[in-house]
Amino acid sequence: MQRISITIDDDLLAGIDALSELRGYSSRSEAVRDIVRERLVQEAGPKGEDMSCVAALSYVYEHETRELSKRLTATQHHHHDLSISTLHVHLSDADCLEVTVLKGKTSEVQAFADAVISQRGVRHGQLNIIPASEDGSAGEHD
Numbered sequence: 101m102q103r104i105s106i107t108i109d110d111d112l113l114a115g116i117d118a119l120s121e122l123r124g125y126s127s128r129s130e131a132v133r134d135i136v137r138e139r140l141v142q143e144a145g146p147k148g149e150d151m152s153c154v155a156a157l158s159y160v161y162e163h164e165t166r167e168l169s170k171r172l173t174a175t176q177h178h179h180h181d182l183s184i185s186t187l188h189v190h191l192s193d194a195d196c197l198e199v200t201v202l203k204g205k206t207s208e209v210q211a212f213a214d215a216v217i218s219q220r221g222v223r224h225g226q227l228n229i230i231p232a233s234e235d236g237s238a239g240e241h242d
């Protein structure tokens with residue numbers, strides 16, 4: 101690990117401290133490292149190199165929307181090599197929450213997420229990509 105010093109506006113630093121407090125980071129350094137990691141993954145996703153990753157895709161959908169459950173299940177089966185596991189929670193009479201864990205190349209994972217999130221009746225779709233090396237180990241662990 102290397103130590104760097106940066107110059108930063110008071111407002112921006114107050115923002116980092118507020119986020120750090122809110123999320124329970126033990127130090128500014130850990131907060132800044134996570135912010136930078138998140139940004140680098142975002143940048144690498146759509147236009148950068150196609151890297152191996154694991155990812156969590158979460159979304160809410162109306163199970164009674166015509167054929168939606170069937171279409172979502174078809175998407176999962178069509179990409180069975182990507183989709184490792186899905187957690188399904190019946191949120192209310194109308195809504196279901198699903199969290200799918202995916203593993204593959206970032207481009208494939210993003211395409212899968214887009215196919216699910218863009219369906220009519222799917223809301224709050226969010227994809228969290230975690231870089232992984234080819235042997236399946238997730239990023240650094242310090």
Ligand code: NI
Nearest residue numbers: 163189190196
């Ligand atoms: Ni359900």
